[in-house]
Amino acid sequence: MSNGALPASRPQLQYTQEHTAVGLGHPALGLHARERIEACAQAVRRRFAKPVEVAIILGTGLGGLAAEIEVDQVVAYHDLPNFPLSTVESHEGRLLCGSLGGRTVIAMQGRFHRYEGYSLQQVTFPVRVLRALGAETLLVSNACGGMHPLWAPGDLMLIADHINLLGDNPLIGPNDDLLGPRFPDMSEPYDTTLRHLAREVAAAHGITLREGVYVAVQGPNLETRAEYRFLRGIGADVVGMSTVPEVIVAVHAGMRVLGLSIITDQCLPDALTPAHLPEIIAVAKSAEPKLAALVKGVLARL
Template sequence: MAELYEQLQESVEYIRGGVPERPKAGVILGTGWQDFAGELSSPITVRYADIPHLLPKHRANDKNDGALITGRLGEIPVACLSERFHLYEGFSAQEVAYPVRILCRLGIKALFVTNAAGGINRGFSIGDLMLITDHINMTMQNPLIGIDDDRIGKRFPDMTRAYDPALIKMAENAARSIGVKVEKGVYAGVCGPSFETPAEIAMLRTLGADAVGMSTVMDVIAARQMNVKVCGLSCITNKAAGIGPQEISETEVYSVMKEVRTKTVGLLKTIIASSEKLLDDESQ
């Protein structure tokens, strides 16, 4: 699929025309995590709509507010995606992963993915933060289907350590240093947009999932194909269906994320700052 490689080259060349510094850390700002972008110094904003090939032609009017935001966190060059694409919006798996592929081609050493998720683990409380140790892809889709180009990455990438153990350890230490409690667990990625049924949650719990959401999995698969290390962080915004007594609503998700934004932004900043040595390792 040589066409994808050429499109990525054009996207990256356009961005580099206005963003001369190569980012070392890439960040996907999930639901409620957007305030992190305000922590970057000397920010440069590139609108999604202006980046060649990022938005499919049939979705050219979508994501008008989306942007790639670059800047520095301390001495670390960072590139953020202000919002992600979702399967439930009608984007294909390859389209969902395209913005992440741009970050990887820009030269990031590590990708930090964030999201809001429903809690399946009964030990989790609303507002808890969870470091993702692994995921279960329940979408039945994969962004690598049809792609066989070594310039992009292996066709059959290993996913044994999809979420980098060293980054997880760094994140745990970072959380401890600022007194923020973090859980660890497995994230189940579903297609959405309907929330899960109690029976589906019971199944996911049996499979070993601790949290569930409608994003992240496509991003991580694409990043690992391109040999970029990943650290994942979920905020538990609600009890999954059948775990708590209340009905689930999108309003609840946004409300919880607003309440904990100081904690989420503070932790993400500390984690990325703590990973500076890894990001500077040219052997990575």
Template sequence: MTDFKKRLEEAYEDLASKIKFRPKLAITLGSGLGRLADQVEIEQEISYKDIKSFPVSTAPGHKGRFVLTHIHGVPTIIMQGRVHLYEGYSAQDTVMPTRLMGLLGAETLIVTNAAGGANKDFSVGDLMIIRDHITALVPSPLNGPNLDDLGPRFPDMTEVYNKELGDKLEKLAKEKGISVQNGVYCQWQGPNYETPAEVKMATILGADVVGMSTAIEAMAARHMGMKTVGITLVTNMAAGISEVELDEQEVIDAGEAASGYFIDLVMDFIKELA
């Protein structure tokens, strides 16, 4: 048994023994978007530090806990704060929370993030439905011995983000008058923001936004057969496009400013799923 598989099993057994019900829906909240978890009726909360063999979130604006609730009757587990590669975790450890939510029973994943806009047609405050991603610049969470009980050795990545769910989300956003884009997310390792040359390279590769999370989590979810829909909040324009220096507070502030329509959209989307 590999070290990661052992730790995953330990974390699963510990978390499974603590939760009061099995979720069907999983939500991962990105920087500045954690307020959604404060708007639901919290039935149970479990801090990451209280789960055996589980990585702990250290990023600003990430509370570092699982919240269990029912949203429109759907049993839901919310990851309020994620872990990142730049915190020193391996790619496998970074996706452990996603793995656990799937093992606990979640069949659908709504994954969110704050990111920098690389597409000049985008604006700060836009929501982008992730239609595809680029992960060639970061380690794959599928490296090493395959976990055969979770998924195949060579999983297909043609449709990491479920098209039907993405189309449904786009239709709903437009009906609600919310500015929504469609595009490609490019993951970088961080924690430094990308240079103007790196952002230019990302756009040449086809990216619309750049960030430090999400894509490898979606890859792990796809490996396990979960249906994933991704939402990016453009919290700033990326280096070389923005005329000001970037800082983490800007990202958090933009996330909080957008929390109203972001939460409204996600809640109504879950209602449609229900």
């Protein structure tokens, strides 16, 4: 694979009058136009020339995992054309370019959410850029509320599947076939092989690793008792406000995905207590060593 190029299985970026005049001018897809993606990717390449193998998205309270990365270059989001800016506490807003577990990685230290006012095309634009930089694997993490009565704050959960209740989809609008298919299959959004590796690493390190279903809601408010009952009733084990749009776009782009959640609070409707963000972040940070060991172990076995 040449430096900065898409993997051989994906076509190179090619701009035509048809794409410019028809598809890429659409207000939704325009944010994913290949010209915009490539302009941002080139800005990253000028600072970090190595082809990227793995992309990592760090969620709320998980920025400390960045300490495990051997960082060669730090790129602030505000230095990248077309890139959104983080507005949420604990999201630093920068790309960490370097190596982890023997792999060349770029980690997003700070992600974006629908509740910040961004469209889902803006939320997922960084995934398009990371794919253009060569990443074939996406490791996505988040902090979430636990609805499974037998799981506790601080537990890690391997995402086996998800439910999208955001009321939107980042793929709405005209499709650019050079970015991905019109109707991507979602029968296995979280790669079976990567999940198997995660379970192996967890067992080797003595880490308790739950496995279940993540449901994404808009937020920013937390849920009512009735809403938690509903979410649990439709098959969700944990609830959060991110991850699903990024995974949809990653699958659309042909990436393998591994999803990991830190359960930061219990959301049991009959024993519900008020949630406080500092406590949530503290629980996430306390679980980071386990998450770091899991991520490094998976990367070493790829």
